[in-house]
Amino acid sequence: MSPAFKDLSNAIRMLSVDAVQRANSGHPGMPMGMADVVTVLFKYYLRFSPKNPSWINRDRFILSAGHGSMLLYSLLYLTGYKSISIEDLKNFRQIDSICAGHPEYVENSGIETTTGPLGQGIANGVGLALAEEILKNKLGKKVFNHKTYVLAGDGCLMEGISHEALSLAGHLKLKNLIMLFDNNSISIDGPTNLAVSDNFKKRFESYGWDYIDINGHNEKQIFNALKKVQKAKKPTVISCKTIIGFGSPNKSAKAEAHGSPLGEDEISLVRKKLKWKYPPFQIPKEILSEWRKIGSKGVEESEKWQKNYRKKIEKNNLDNIFKTEKQNIIKNLETIATRKSSEKILSVLTEKLPNLIGGSADLSGSNNTKTKNHNIIKPGNFKGNYIHYGVREHAMCGIMNGLALHSDLIPYGGTFLIFSDYCKPSIRLAALMKQRVIYVLSHDSIGLGEDGPTHQPIEQLASLRSIPNLNVFRPADSTETFECWQLALKNLKTPSAIALSRQKINPIRKDFYEENKCANGAYEILRTNQNVELTILATGSEVDLACEISHKLATENIYTKVISMPCHEIFEQQPNSYKTKILNETKIKISIEAGITECWKKYIGKNGLTFGVDDFGKSAPYKKIYEHFNLTSNHIIKLTKNVLGK
Numbered sequence: 001m002s003p004a005f006k007d008l009s010n011a012i013r014m015l016s017v018d019a020v021q022r023a024n025s026g027h028p029g030m031p032m033g034m035a036d037v038v039t040v041l042f043k044y045y046l047r048f049s050p051k052n053p054s055w056i057n058r059d060r061f062i063l064s065a066g067h068g069s070m071l072l073y074s075l076l077y078l079t080g081y082k083s084i085s086i087e088d089l090k091n092f093r094q095i096d097s098i099c100a101g102h103p104e105y106v107e108n109s110g111i112e113t114t115t116g117p118l119g120q121g122i123a124n125g126v127g128l129a130l131a132e133e134i135l136k137n138k139l140g141k142k143v144f145n146h147k148t149y150v151l152a153g154d155g156c157l158m159e160g161i162s163h164e165a166l167s168l169a170g171h172l173k174l175k176n177l178i179m180l181f182d183n184n185s186i187s188i189d190g191p192t193n194l195a196v197s198d199n200f201k202k203r204f205e206s207y208g209w210d211y212i213d214i215n216g217h218n219e220k221q222i223f224n225a226l227k228k229v230q231k232a233k234k235p236t237v238i239s240c241k242t243i244i245g246f247g248s249p250n251k252s253a254k255a256e257a258h259g260s261p262l263g264e265d266e267i268s269l270v271r272k273k274l275k276w277k278y279p280p281f282q283i284p285k286e287i288l289s290e291w292r293k294i295g296s297k298g299v300e301e302s303e304k305w306q307k308n309y310r311k312k313i314e315k316n317n318l319d320n321i322f323k324t325e326k327q328n329i330i331k332n333l334e335t336i337a338t339r340k341s342s343e344k345i346l347s348v349l350t351e352k353l354p355n356l357i358g359g360s361a362d363l364s365g366s367n368n369t370k371t372k373n374h375n376i377i378k379p380g381n382f383k384g385n386y387i388h389y390g391v392r393e394h395a396m397c398g399i400m401n402g403l404a405l406h407s408d409l410i411p412y413g414g415t416f417l418i419f420s421d422y423c424k425p426s427i428r429l430a431a432l433m434k435q436r437v438i439y440v441l442s443h444d445s446i447g448l449g450e451d452g453p454t455h456q457p458i459e460q461l462a463s464l465r466s467i468p469n470l471n472v473f474r475p476a477d478s479t480e481t482f483e484c485w486q487l488a489l490k491n492l493k494t495p496s497a498i499a500l501s502r503q504k505i506n507p508i509r510k511d512f513y514e515e516n517k518c519a520n521g522a523y524e525i526l527r528t529n530q531n532v533e534l535t536i537l538a539t540g541s542e543v544d545l546a547c548e549i550s551h552k553l554a555t556e557n558i559y560t561k562v563i564s565m566p567c568h569e570i571f572e573q574q575p576n577s578y579k580t581k582i583l584n585e586t587k588i589k590i591s592i593e594a595g596i597t598e599c600w601k602k603y604i605g606k607n608g609l610t611f612g613v614d615d616f617g618k619s620a621p622y623k624k625i626y627e628h629f630n631l632t633s634n635h636i637i638k639l640t641k642n643v644l645g646k
């Protein structure tokens, strides 16, 4: 006789409870509450193959409520993924264990994304579902036809990002997106009615979602709800009324079950209550083999699919594209804003790279992210390659993580650099997950002028630079902008933030070099003599100012070199010999960047000077603001001559 349904779900419960107890930390409540729902999902509906976790057309299962990580690890072990063994479960939350405290994305493992910061998984799910629709449109519904299931809790739904992401998903009619809402009405501080009185049904329906209400412990209701969503016309949420810590006589339905081990005594009572007779980490053969059977049901389909799938998205030679475009820009030098330069290269890339998916958070015309070659993705129509994300920066970035995680798509999205603060949590996760997501961040300094200090980024460059594995580019002119785009596209495992000016900038690179000079992070862009006594470090719009200063000093027989430093992170990766050549030729170094100066101090040393903006900006025409902050050639020359003793 095959094991009863409850034996299958109790296997998840007990693995979770015992792993949390052994680790002496973790969250047993959610896995105990949602075990029944996911058992039905995996048994009857989810199309996946533990033998081929990267099967591109697999259904995605996203655990947005990442604290319940043991639910995911248990499922992956039980269904037979090689990535997670019983030993790994015993090592839950130990150093270097794949079973980390919260799920951490590992390619080809079954862990689809990194979650834990609540709500992120919802936006990732929207991105994954959108990727499925976009690719289906390109390659046909025989090739792409999968669903994306997101398990989210009360906490995820309280987060602002959920409102943004769900609203966009409803608008776009992402019918293959299904949310399993763990509606247990408990979070850490107690019952959710301490802080929430939303009407969920109305909330979801107003977004354009279907809403199904079920008892999350009733196999039949779960089965029927999931059956219904297979033919959905809209995204659907299945609100699963569950009991947190289901099976725990003293802690179920209480916040106590949420985030600490149940304790040995209570666990004995759970075993009794669930009639689970087996010791920790032992799953009886018949239960394990039933789970493995569930894990094997998609293997054949995935193998067949894989055999027929040819990578149909053509790949163009990026280097050739950039070579030609750099030649073109040199032939026709213009004084233009770098956001405009970015648009120029994007209009070419959009034509040549069908997997590039652009967008902006309602600033397309300002970020210059949308080109004449774009088609817009519309509700229920995914033929395009441009997404109007609306004023939803946080969701945009979480969605781009999902787009990137899916397979071959390269998402880029625009907003003002100042609003990278609204994107930060998702940018951080892209960096942590090593995803190629590109942020187009225009209006990159006080140079934006009249909009004033609320819109003028000061600390944003420094704060983005402090995120590991994020390349922060600030190109100085059109050629550099092209080169930075080339690097952003080539770095497959690193997201990139490209900071672009609103104001026009003179071309500085006037000769064609095939070599990507920005690929060293910093390089000499001007030298006024073989022997120099001053190094001027600058980025973006301030490279022009640095060059002006350099030329003026040369008229007084003070010779200098200017280093354009479009990417600190890439410069840091260069060999010491290169760094020394750039930084140690002169005793005196100065830096110029219209942002806070802290991140320059390590480069200029104790004799140098930093010129920047260490206070909030000002509302005025931009040249006046530069004067206000003493970012003028006269002022900088005066102070620099002092330190040079001239």
Ligand SMILES: Cc1ncc(C[n+]2csc(CCOP(=O)(O)OP(=O)(O)O)c2C)c(N)n1
Residues within 6 Å of the ligand: 027, 029, 030, 065, 067, 068, 116, 117, 118, 152, 153, 154, 155, 156, 159, 182, 184, 185, 186, 187, 188, 244, 258
């Ligand atoms: C952005 C963010 N804020 C706070 C937390 C800390 N935290 C983890 S779980 C949780 C409560 C979640 O409640 P719910 O989704 O209802 O989960 P359940 O209690 O049902 O397990 C909080 C506040 C977090 N992980 N992410």
